[in-house]
Amino acid sequence: MQYSLGPILYFWPKHQVEEFYQQAMQSSAEILYLGETVCSKRRELKTKDWLSLACELAGKGKQIVLSTMALLEAPSEVKTLKTYCDNGDILIEANDVGAIQFLHENNKPFVAGAAINCYSQHSLQRLLKLGMQRWVMPVELSRDWLQKILCGCEELGIRNQFEVEVLSYGYLPLAYSARCFTARSENRPKDQCDLCCIRYPNGRQTRSQEGQELFVLNGIQTQSGQCYNLVNDLPGMQGLVDVARLSPLSVDTLNWLERFRANERGENPQRVERDCNGYWHNIAGMSLAT
């Protein structure tokens, strides 16, 4: 199993981002994803900063991937996307088909991110033709669903043409909206958001009126209310999953990476009673199968 650190989904100050990647370079992760995927107003690191950070980290033993925005609306956002897709050598994670369009035009390979709707071997086959080399499964899919897709890929003769990555730790991106829910939670309109996301380094927890954790507000993104954690499901990933992704919450996520590695064959199970893993088990995502 290889491990990746996903892009930071929250809005952190620049120095914190840089510190995180310095530590991440010392970690055992094989793949690092960088870049802003949620909101174009988050510019602690600007386009050129992300590109130069990516270049700086590349060639030092880890695969560096630039991850792109999931919801693109304004022409300026499309222009930024094109700048990333036109870069020389850094691999791109496409989180919108707009990125696939640019990368295909440039004849560049890509990672199809979890926000690309791909639910069957036939869609995968289409993405392969366009240049996909790694597929990050949509977060709502299960082990059963993955197994069926990969059986289908065997039949189509494409099983060995791409890697499979599964988001295995962190709060799941579940929805994208025009509305900024963090700004709304502070009673601010989006256009005067005061970049308030920076005050919530892990988003804002939203509970039911009975205190049940339901969602995390992260700007225009709505995340799972509980941390998704497949650490104890790693043995069942053998033969199906090539890369397990951990979504960074803080530097502590690097400790989780080691816990994952230590439990690959089930030898060091972890206590996860506050987390969820339902999607992997083909039940409601918020559930925890033990």
Place this chain on the structure above:
Amino acid sequence: MELLCPAGSMPALKKAVAEGADAVYIGLKDDTNARHFAGLNFAGDKLLKAADYLHQHGKKLHIAINTFAHPDGWRRWQYAVDTAVDNGADTLILADLAVLDYASNKYPELDVHLSVQASATNTAAIQFYQQHFNVSRVVLPRVLSIHQVKQLARQTSVELEVFAYGSLCIMAEGRCYLSSYMTGESPNTAGACSPASFVRCQETAQGLESRLNDVLIDRYQPHENAGYPTLCKGRFDVEGTVYHALEEPTSLNTLELLPELMQCGISAVKIEGRQRSPAYVEQVTRIWRQAIDACARDSSNFSSQPAWNQGLEAVSEGRQTSLGAYHRKWQ
């Protein structure tokens, strides 16, 4: 500008035609469409009758096959495309890359519209679907401001269709998994959001409680209108403040934007609600027909009539309407 109306049944379809729809969109009776509800949709004889009825009246039939094919169900999606074509659909509304690929290869002459479930919100994404699958029209997700809709209309050669009225989906369609997070079933995987089989309403000492898969979505006091527990429209607690953290129960109504939509060349306005009653389809189609005709006659003096808005509010979620994301302040 085409008025495109929903129908979940033959009576609804006939009402749409009677009140002036230019085209009607329907789904087949299985999980290949995003309104896969019991007692809804068309199959067999009824499908053929629907197509005949529309064509006899000079109207068009659009069939939505807009969920994502399952790994062990590919034949069902292929069959849906074949069935729709064989029964005389004028247009297919598709979202899945594989289904788009199948339809555009097997039926190169077929008119294909990109479903809102494909979530194409920008010029690059629109180009992708035009170039690879020859889609003639894109249905825009309800996440764009009117300014952004106009920009897209200027920058693309494809026809654009927008949602005009109906239930307000506040997330980029096709990219919302909140429903499966709570219930295991989502629009993409099961063709339904906040499925009715998970809904429970109960009178308690604290008020009427509505739940989805046992999660408390909202609690109503006696003077409040209780609504369907759509999970993004409940009242939740954000660090001590209880409010509609995502959105209130409300419907989208863009009547007042009609002159702008017409002026920027939007090809069609879509009414949401294949799951709604024939009476809803009748009421909404009638009002929108009147509004479009009035606007086409004299767009500079067009104003949205109070009677129209009252008529629409009467059939709206929470009896209130919103401009949604079209209006920048909503965002």
